[in-house]
Amino acid sequence: MLCEIFRSIQGEVQGLGRQALFIRTAGCNLAKNCPVDCDTRYSWEENKKLPFFERSIDALSKEIDAASVDVVVITGGEPLLQQAEIARLIAGQEAKKDANMDWYIETNGTITPISQLINDARIYFNVSPKLASFTYTGFPLSRTIFKHVITPAEFTAWENKMSQLPIEIHRKIYFMPMSRNREQYLQSAPAVANWCNDHGFNFGAREHLVLWDGKRGF
Numbered sequence: 001m002l003c004e005i006f007r008s009i010q011g012e013v014q015g016l017g018r019q020a021l022f023i024r025t026a027g028c029n030l031a032k033n034c035p036v037d038c039d040t041r042y043s044w045e046e047n048k049k050l051p052f053f054e055r056s057i058d059a060l061s062k063e064i065d066a067a068s069v070d071v072v073v074i075t076g077g078e079p080l081l082q083q084a085e086i087a088r089l090i091a092g093q094e095a096k097k098d099a100n101m102d103w104y105i106e107t108n109g110t111i112t113p114i115s116q117l118i119n120d121a122r123i124y125f126n127v128s129p130k131l132a133s134f135t136y137t138g139f140p141l142s143r144t145i146f147k148h149v150i151t152p153a154e155f156t157a158w159e160n161k162m163s164q165l166p167i168e169i170h171r172k173i174y175f176m177p178m179s180r181n182r183e184q185y186l187q188s189a190p191a192v193a194n195w196c197n198d199h200g201f202n203f204g205a206r207e208h209l210v211l212w213d214g215k216r217g218f
């Protein structure tokens, strides 16, 4: 079950700036129990004007071919709820002649990927953990980054947490300013970027907010 498909520029961290086809799956296992204010609520709470829809793997594969991109971003909701279908889609695309596609899977980190996804060198994971119990395990570290959306009120707690994490995890974490639109982003980003600089942390840009002001479909 899908929520939307659109072509745009990858606006965050891994793959930043690359032309991509975005496939947003419908449904999230956290949904109303998610501890953060969801900015893609429409991915799990169906909008009657833009209802969820089904696509066969074959039809989706043709849509990817027609988009003529070499990056597909699979996002949600929580796409790993449909990971068996995702694995079949990717395997089918990779079996094609001249297959040369990078796949980015955006996930909340609550579902461990199946081995077909973990073992495929063309699949990258952008993990945005929402639960405090997240342990940074279960994902291939060389192809994974972890995005934490934060506010200045959380700086001290994160300094303490980062000091306890091993360096190989530390280097994979990006801090993104909490923001839903361009104005909020431009207001909050300098404080987060300066804090990252002061502590040697990675900053996670959210270019899609600057470019498209948080509009759906970009």
Ligand code: SF4
Residues within 6 Å of the ligand: 028, 029, 030, 031, 032, 034, 035, 036, 037, 038, 039, 040, 041, 043, 076, 077, 078, 108, 130
């Ligand atoms: S995990 Fe992501 S998509 Fe799901 S409710 Fe939370 S913020 Fe929204």
